Amino acid sequence: MALSLDTVGPDSNPNVAALERHAAAMPPEKHLDMPTQSLRRWSASEERKPLIQHPRLGTWLARLFVFGGGLLLTAYGTYEMYQVVSVSRTTALQWVLVALFTINFSWIAVAFTSALLGFFALLRRPGHRGPLPASLQHKTAIVMPVYNERTDRTFAALEAIYESVQATGLGEYFDYFILSDTTNPDAWIAEERAFLALRERLGPGARVYYRHRQKNHHRKAGNIADFVSRWGGHYEHMLVLDADSLMTGECIVRLAAAMEADPDAGIIQSLPLIINRNTLFARLQQYAARVTGPVIAMGLAVWMGRDGNYWGHNAIIRTKAFAAHGGLPDLKGKPPFGGHILSHDFVEAALLRRAGWSVYMLADLPGSYEESPPSLIDLSARDRRWCQGNLQHMRVIGAKGLKLPTRQHFATGIMSYLASPFWLFQLIVGIALVLQTTYIRPEYFARDFRLYPIWPRFDPERALALFALTMGILLAPKLFGLILMLIRSEDRRASGGGFRLIVSSTIEVVLSALLAPILMLIQSGSVFQILLGRDTGWQPQRRDDGSIPFRDIVRRHRAHTVLGLLAGVSAFMIATSLFLWMSPTIIGLLLAIPLSWLSGQLGAGLALKRLGLLMTPEEHRPPPIALRANELQARNAAFGFDDADSLRAIYEDATLRERHMEMLPPAAPRKRGVIETERALAEAKLVDAETIEDAVSWLHNKERMVVLHDRALIGMLMHLKPKPAEAQAAE
Structure with missing residues (x-):
């Protein structure tokens, strides 16, 4: 029976009817307790014992290779750096340079040994994984959290995933959930329209569900x-997607089968490859992720073993284990270091591992995909949030009971952002030393009598050799990835052949080198802002290809250009050798504006694609699921859901209006004497409004959200007159 809109008013109470039909959008709740975990209290007796004895010798040998090798390389690099600066008496500034070099060199040394391990592992790449299982034992929830995303893209991806899973013949073991935290009213109603349309297309047995949270408490x-706490009791596992995720049915089924085969597994992470990217910057990332990414990921998978990490999406999770141990505490104090935990995935993995559940990655499992930011500015916006989340882990790394590899994961994430200011400090100290040797008079008569002056000097031949070693270690993972692509005939041909692969890698290395100093300054600025107490907030990501207005690019990068100009002039005036040494950094900063502009250009990326450069095998032979998702996205875009006004859609479509109100949770009782500002303003504007056009033009986004959450206010909206006839005629 349809809900009569005439009965919806301030005095009506349709909550009972809404509750009865609430299951249409979501299944009945089956709760799991999800207690908040403590970072200060933990007893070893709380850790579960594994049901299967898993061999650990290989993992420990891999760790010895990675960290032992990294330590030896760092010791050698530090010794050579000391020899460079110790030609005469070593000054305090030179000791600072040696310390900064040691920190930065240790970072790239461990990355090198890890990539070398991954390279050797991939040379012994395992063969075919065998047929898919004929059946599964348990049901898995496939969940896609969304936050102010375009529905043509997200619902196309989910529908393509659904079709791919159904094609495996095991679709009955999977249910699908769109979990919305959307705060934009137009995007929210677009999601509901897309959900209802998807449900209608797939039929009543599709088991596709949708839930919108009124308050996006603790974000993702x-x-x-x-x-998990409300519906997780129905499912043994949940597979978490991101809004830009794509996963084949075969990949999903294999993850579910791997979880069922390993009763000690808490999280199994897949390696998502970047696809569907066309701007120059995005195609650089896509190429690097395809060529170098597997080398890095396999190295991590081998030495991490069952003490792995979780990247927040494209991974399967044991639901009850997550409920029992994944409840995140708030950190004391205010953001950026206090409040709720931004980079939650690392912490969730750490807490599950502390409780005795295994966390590991299947780095060679194909069929897992994602997208990437389309420009340098888009990347920096996302990176700012990641920077805050990783620095926030300084408050978590010392939590009681964490495994040593888990602490190393946190340290790696923290260092990945501190590396930029350390690099910046190293450059500044290097300039200061050259300035000192050029312009400051040597001290011939120090307090302690000496036969030679105190004058910092360097060994240029050792310095050049050490620079070559550093560059070799830095670029080695890219070379490993290129070698693997060249020796694998199928991948080589699909990437345009050996010559194009070499040219593509050269382009990627050169452009990455030019972009590196810009990213260094951006990340350093983010670190300094966070240390000064500035919170980043949480902005929705821009996922589509497209350029950014040139004035915005100039505004974001003008400081980088000025700094590059000042550094270039200063270095040239100090010494020609210093200018040549700093030239890659100087050129990158001087070109910050045109490089950033070029990075977001669709035409530049497509031009290289037409030449067969920066090609990946997935571009040459696009995965069928990606082609299907693109096809569905084009169809969804034609529906126009994302471009419609939410109030008009609710006003004009009676079926949508009825279903929308069915999906609303029961209204919370209002406390007497407590007036909600947005609701009071929205109600006052609706009282003054005569037509729907008045409401559309007067109500702001927060007020619209209040109206769309309130059945009584929707009733007031429905009593407004349609737009005047003369306005309709004008259209």
Whole structure:
């Protein structure tokens, strides 16, 4: 029976009817307790014992290779750096340079040994994984959290995933959930329209569900936690997607089978490859992720073993284990270091591992995909949030009971952002030393009598050799990836052949080198802002290809250009050798504006694609699921859901209006004497409004959200007159 809109008013109470039909959008709730975990208290007795004895010798040998090798390389590099600066008496500034070099060199040394391990592992790449299982034992929830995303893209991806899973013949073991934290009213109603249309296309047996949270408490982590605590009891596992994720049915089924085969597994992470990218910057990332990414990921997978990490998406999770141990605490104090945990995935993995559950990655499992930011500015916006989340882990790394590899994961994430200011400091100290040797008079008569002056000097031949070693270690993972692509005939041909692969890698190395100093300054600025107490907030990501207005690019990068100009002039005036040494950094900063502009250009990326450069095998032979998702996205875009006004859609479509109100949760009782500002303003504007056009033009986004959450206010909206006839005629 349809809900009569005439009965919806301030005095009506349709909550009972809404509750009865609420299961249409979501299944009945089956709760799991999700207690908040403590970072200060933990007893070893709380750790579960593994049900299967897993061999650990190989993992420990791999760790010895990675960290022992990294330590030896660092010791050698530090010794050589000391020899460079110790030609005469070593000054305090030179000791600072040696310390900064040691920190930065140790970072790239461990990355090198890890990539070398991954390279050797991939040379012994395992063969075919065998047929898919004929059946599964348990059901898995496939959950896609969304936050102000375009529905043509996200719902196309989910539908393509659904079709791919169904094609495996095991579709009955999977249910699908769109978990919305959207705060934009137009995007929210677009999601509901897309959901209802998808449900209608797939039929009643599709088991596709949708839930919108009125308050996006704790953001994505809170979104997942809300699902687990309310509906998680139905499912042994959940597979977490991102809004730009694509996963083949075969990949999903294999993850579910791997979880069922390993009763000690808490999280199994796949390696998502970047696809569907066309701007120059995105195609650089796509190429690097395809060529170098597997080398790095396999190295991590081998030495991490069962003490692995979780990247927040494209991974399967044991639901009850997550509920029991994945409840995140708030950190004391205010953001950026206090409040809720931004980079929640690392912490969730750490807490599950502390409780005795295994966390590991299947780095060679194909069929897992994602997308990437389309420009340098888009990357820096996302990176700012990641920077805050990783620096926030300084408050978590010392939590009681964490495994040593888990602490290393946190340290790696923290160092990945501190490396930029350390690099910046090393450059500044190097300039200061050259300035000192050029312009400051040597001290011939120090307090302690000496036969030679105190004058910092360097060994240029050792310095050049050490520079070559550093560059070799830095670029080695890219070379490993290129070698693997060249020796694998199928991948080589699909990437345009050996010559194009070499040219593509050269382009990637050169452009990455030019972009590196810009990213260094951006990340350094982010670190300094966070240390000064500035919170980043949480902005939706821009996922589509497209350029950024040139004035915005100039505004974001003018400081980088000025700094590059000052550094170039200063270095040239100090010494020609210093200018040549700093030339890659100087050129990158001087070109910051045109490089950033070029990075977001669709035409530049497509031009290289037409030449067969920066090609990946997935571009040459696009995965069928990607082609299907693109086809569905084009169809969804024609529906126009994302471009429609939310109030008009609710006003004009009676079926949508009825279903929307069915999906609303029961209204919370209002406390007497407590007036909600947005609701009071929205109600006052609706009282003054005569037509729907008045409401559309007067109500702001927050007020619209209040109206769309309130059945009584929707009733007031429905009593407004349609637009005047003369306005309709004008259209």
